[in-house]
Amino acid sequence: MPQVFPRSANGVSRFVLWAAGLLLLAGVVVAVAVPRSAFDNGIGQPIAQPVPFSHKHHVGQLGIDCRYCHNGVETSSSAGLPATEVCMTCHSQLFTNAAMLAPVRDSLASGEPLHWKRVNSVPDFVYFNHAIHVNKGIGCETCHGDVDDMPLTERAHSLTMGWCLNCHRDPEPNLRPPGDVFKMHWKSPKDIEQIRRSLISILDIHPENMTDCYVCHR
Numbered sequence: 476m477p478q479v480f481p482r483s484a485n486g487v488s489r490f491v492l493w494a495a496g497l498l499l500l501a502g503v504v505v506a507v508a509v510p511r512s513a514f515d516n517g518i519g520q521p522i523a524q525p526v527p528f529s530h531k532h533h534v535g536q537l538g539i540d541c542r543y544c545h546n547g548v549e550t551s552s553s554a555g556l557p558a559t560e561v562c563m564t565c566h567s568q569l570f571t572n573a574a575m576l577a578p579v580r581d582s583l584a585s586g587e588p589l590h591w592k593r594v595n596s597v598p599d600f601v602y603f604n605h606a607i608h609v610n611k612g613i614g615c616e617t618c619h620g621d622v623d624d625m626p627l628t629e630r631a632h633s634l635t636m637g638w639c640l641n642c643h644r645d646p647e648p649n650l651r652p653p654g655d656v657f658k659m660h661w662k663s664p665k666d667i668e669q670i671r672r673s674l675i676s677i678l679d680i681h682p683e684n685m686t687d688c689y690v691c692h693r
């Protein structure tokens with residue numbers, strides 16, 4: 476071992492010094508790595524909500540279509556969140572007294588919407604549009620993961636610029652027939668590569684312009 480510390484340092488203090496050095500190194504590694512890690516991006520961390528709404532239950536088991544609750548997703552930039560009345564179409568009859576649903580009943584009575592906490596978001600200086608993606612054959616699953624397995628909704632991807640660009644550089648491998656965009660656990664057909672090649676022209680997709688800064692920063 477090279478002589479890093481003076482000979483006078485006894486075994487214990489040597490150990491302490493080495494441990495301190497290693498901790499310092501670990502600290503540097505963490506400081507460098509964490510800002511882009513899953514922890515910082517919130518990937519895979521369920522977010523507590525005013526009501527523990529479960530996509531696993533409502534989508535995975537009951538089979539309710541995404542558009543029933545996110546009705547802007549095909550026509551506007553934002554997918555939108557359901558109004559309290561949408562929950563109440565069922566919950567005025569089902570689980571009417573459940574404590575879990577008290578905030579939903581209160582919201583209906585007071586007219587004050589439920590304050591859902593955001594799971595996915597991009598900064599204000601980024602332009603994002605749901606309708607464009609959904610109509611051009613990008614599935615919800617591709618960006619949001621298998622939502623139908625989530626008891627509480629969590630973020631599936633980083634949503635960083637690098638993540639957006641990764642697809643914008645070469646969208647073809649992520650395309651699916653637009654009729655399948657709402658499907659979870661989608662299985663691609665055998666001739667998918669051929670389908671994707673033709674989708675590029677049918678859907679009029681132009682990858683050559685998709686990485687220009689003004690596309691997302693307008």
Ligand code: HEC
Pocket residue numbers: 524528530533534539540541542543544545556557591592593594595596615616619622623627628657659
């Ligand atoms: C019965 C209503 C309902 C249905 C059906 C539904 N959702 Fe949701 N969804 C919600 C509610 C309520 C929230 C807000 C609470 C939360 O984040 O879990 C939400 C939140 C989300 C979020 C996170 C929003 C954010 O803050 O970033 C995503 C993504 C999402 N839903 C995708 C889907 C997809 C994909 C489908 C169809 C496969 C779907 N949802 C079907 C009610 C619904």
Ligand code: HEC
Pocket residue numbers: 526527528529532533537539544557561562563564565566569570575576579
């Ligand atoms: C199409 C009907 C329908 C709609 C719309 C609906 N629910 Fe439900 N919900 C159900 C049913 C059915 C159950 C019971 C599932 C079971 O336990 O078998 C349930 C259960 C629940 C539960 C109990 C916990 C659980 O997941 O079992 C909560 C909380 C809940 N719903 C919240 C909501 C909220 C919030 C909305 C609106 C965003 C909503 N639901 C919209 C049918 C619906």
Ligand code: HEC
Pocket residue numbers: 541545548552553554555556595596597598603605608609613614615616617618619634656657
């Ligand atoms: C190309 C990636 C992508 C696709 C495809 C996509 N989303 Fe999103 N979604 C996002 C991003 C990014 C955000 C955050 C937007 C923001 O902060 O303005 C988001 C936000 C949301 C939200 C929160 C409310 C809102 O409108 O911002 C919901 C709900 C949602 N998505 C549902 C869906 C559903 C349902 C589908 C499929 C029909 C879908 N998304 C398809 C990337 C995507």
Ligand code: HEC
Pocket residue numbers: 597601602603604607608611613617618634635638639640642643646649679680681682685690691
């Ligand atoms: C999985 C693939 C995929 C991901 C991820 C993705 N996009 Fe896209 N995006 C597309 C496709 C495909 C189009 C359609 C391009 C076309 O029509 O030529 C598109 C189009 C767009 C457009 C519209 C361009 C126009 O025609 O004006 C914007 C804005 C955009 N994306 C922003 C984003 C942002 C911001 C993110 C990240 C938060 C993102 N996209 C992530 C595939 C993706």
Ligand code: HEC
Pocket residue numbers: 597598601634635636637639640643685686687688689690691692
């Ligand atoms: C497909 C969408 C997309 C395109 C194209 C794009 N950006 Fe971004 N950009 C984003 C998103 C999303 C963020 C916010 C998330 C992040 O910081 O990674 C961002 C963040 C940034 C930031 C802030 C970085 C920070 O750390 O806060 C700068 C600066 C930027 N972009 C410059 C550019 C320039 C210059 C170009 C063209 C060469 C470009 N962007 C093209 C989506 C895009």
